[in-house]
Amino acid sequence: MAERTARQPELAFYILKEHLPPMTKIPESALQALRAVADPKSILPEDAWAPHLEEWRGRWPGETPLVLAPGSTEELSRIMAAAYAHGVAVVPQGGNTGLVGGGAAKGEVIITTKRLRKVRDVSPEGFTMTLEAGITLQEAQQEAEKADRLFPLSIGAEGTANIGGVLSTNAGGVHVLRYGNARDLALGLEVVLPDGRIWEGLNALRKNNTGYDLKHLFIGGEGTLGIITAAVLKLYPRPKDHVTAFLAVPSPEHAVKLLSMAQDRSGGQLGSFELMNAGTVDLVLEHFPDLPRPVKERAPWYVLMEFASGQKGILAQVAGGILENAFEEGLVSDGTIATSEAQARALWTIRHNASEAMKNDPSPCVKCDVSVPIASIPAFLRRADETVHGMEPGARIIAFGHMGDGNIHYDILGPKDGPHDAWRARMTDFEHSIHDVVVEFGGSISAEHGIGQLKRDELAERKSPVEMDLMRAIKHAIDPKGLMNPGKLLG
Ligand SMILES: Cc1cc2nc3c(=O)[nH]c(=O)nc-3n(C[C@H](O)[C@H](O)[C@H](O)COP(=O)(O)OP(=O)(O)OC[C@H]3O[C@@H](n4cnc5c(N)ncnc54)[C@H](O)[C@@H]3O)c2cc1C
Incomplete structure (x- = not known):
């Protein structure tokens, strides 16, 4: 295992926060001040809190x-002010599907x-929508x-995850290869800042070269800088035809060659x-x-690939030719090509x-x-x-992911039968050891899920001191009291 050295935090406010005792109880008078500016409908009764206190994996x-x-940006602005x-710390939540x-x-x-x-605007001509x-x-x-348009972001949790959440985590999913991740799909944002001010950055411009692009601080900011209340999102022409294939491949090396061939020829x-x-x-x-x-x-390995085209009819020929060549060249040993939308959905x-199975x-x-x-994916996996x-x-390895983006979910399952205490005690060791291998290959310890609490301490060890300093300085400039989602991302 590569040696990891803990770096000293260099900014005073960070050192202080790292050593803060667990959250002290918020005084009732401060809570009352928040209730006083909120609409009564916005104050959830205690019996409705459960979904907000249960984290998807049950870990936190x-x-x-x-x-x-x-119920509105203005009301949120009053609450944040x-x-x-009153020095009250807040945690923003969307669909609560973050991992x-x-x-x-x-x-x-x-x-x-x-x-x-609210759907504030949909512009099929401008290829944007404001939600x-x-x-x-x-x-x-x-x-x-x-509006006969495509919003291409798609993840397993899309029925529950919210626009604010997917932007705050810069979610990826299954179409990044062609359309990019959440960061690439947002043109403008509206954000309520920690002191209650509203940043109205809801522009729909494709070109806007006017200095720092502030939206990118809040996208992927995991709620540590402000609360995103609305966004202008990019739309695309809707594909009219799809070819979906589930293929057996002998090894990740074969999969890399198949990916390269498919990109090249499609x-x-x-x-x-x-x-x-x-x-x-x-x-x-x-x-x-x-x-x-x-x-x-x-x-031993499988690939699920999908081609999509704006024109009907030509895709079957293009994809068919690529798959035929892949069989001939031994890149694929067997496969199913969906012949209906229902079959494609099942694949x-x-x-x-x-994730649900795990x-x-x-x-x-x-x-x-x-x-x-x-x-480097094949060598990394080895x-x-x-x-x-x-x-x-005897560990079971569940490796899957968005190979077209270099993103692997490399998961390790412990024994089925308990007790699991000894295994659980080693989870961090496993994580760190895999992250050491990732770093060896010039990779990232978080491809799309973010940092949150899970990888907060490792982030500080893995990023350079300069990068950590810049991130802490930004956090301090926007949230000087450290009230936005404390303990996440930076601590
Ligand atoms: C089954 C399953 C499959 C998944 N698949 C993928 C996948 O393929 N790709 C992927 O990238 N992720 C995936 N995820 C992770 C998760 O769905 C994403 O991280 C998602 O973007 C979170 O959205 P959410 O609305 O649930 O956010 P939440 O979980 O509510 O919040 C996530 C983070 O964003 C902050 N936040 C939430 N809303 C706001 C806001 N309006 N303003 C500021 N901060 C905010 C929160 O404080 C928190 O730090 C998956 C999760 C599950 C359970």
Whole structure:
């Protein structure tokens, strides 16, 4: 394992915050000040708090004295100004599907954006739509579809994750290869700052070269700088034709060659390229036995790829030619090409249910959402497997992810039967060891899920002191009292 050295935080406010005792109780008078400026409808009764205190993986149980769901940007602005005046720390929440503990409260006031649900504008001609933060990602896709346009961001949790949440975590998903991640899909933002001021950055400009592009601080900022209340999002022409194929491939090396060939020959029509090891597909089929086995024989690796085109008719020929060549060249050993939308959906369900299958499994799971340069994926996977099996010969490895973006979810399942205490005690060791391998290959310890609480301490160790200084300086400039989502991302 590479040696990791803890770097000294260099800014005083950071050192102080790192050594703060656990959240002190917020005085009732301060909570009352927040209630006083909120609409009564925005103050959630205690029996409605449960979904805001349960984190998806059950790893960070929440605790709060108050959950507020403001119905407008102006109301949120009043609440934040009161919180600032009384030194009340807040945790923003969207759909609460984040996987790194970023939305979990430890005594702070929770502010959910779930009542910010207006569609402010849809412009098919301008290829934009302006949505409030509490609209779910799936609803956003549907809004685009109504205007015969595509909003391409798509993730497994899209029925619940909100626009504010996906922007704050800079979510990725299955179409990054062609359209980029959340950061690439936002033109403008409206944000309520920690002191209650509203930053009105809702422009729909494709070119706006006027200095620092502030929206990129809040996108991926995980709620540590302000609360996103609305966004102008980019739309695209809706593909009129799809070809979806689930393929058996002998190895990740073969998958890299297939990816390169498909990109090269499809003229930009490759939309998704997902890799899964046999363990992933076995686990999904074990937990969702009604799903069809995608190819006849069990294979060591699988690829789910999708081509999409704006024109009907030509795609089958293009994709068919590529797949035929892939078979001839031995890159693919078997496969299923969807012949209907229902079949394509079933193939995608196998991929989308990977996280759910792991959640349903009784084994404890170490999840590493990492990225490395695409060409290094095979070597990375080999080194990571050697590392894990060196630590625990029987460990089950569930490796899958958005290979077209160099993003692998490298997960390690412990034994099915408990007790799991000894295994759980080693989870951090496994994570760090995999992250060491990631760094060896010039990769990132968080590809798309973010930092939250899960990777906060490691972030400070892995990033350069200069980069950490810049990030802390930005945090201090925008949130000098450290009231926005404390303990997340930077501490
Ligand atoms: C089954 C499953 C599949 C997933 N697949 C993917 C995937 O393919 N790709 C991917 O990238 N992620 C994936 N995720 C992770 C998760 O869905 C994303 O991180 C998502 O973007 C979070 O959105 P949310 O609305 O649930 O945010 P939350 O979980 O509520 O919040 C996430 C973070 O953003 C902050 N936040 C929320 N709303 C705001 C706001 N309006 N302003 C400022 N800060 C805010 C929170 O404080 C927190 O730090 C998956 C999760 C699950 C459960």
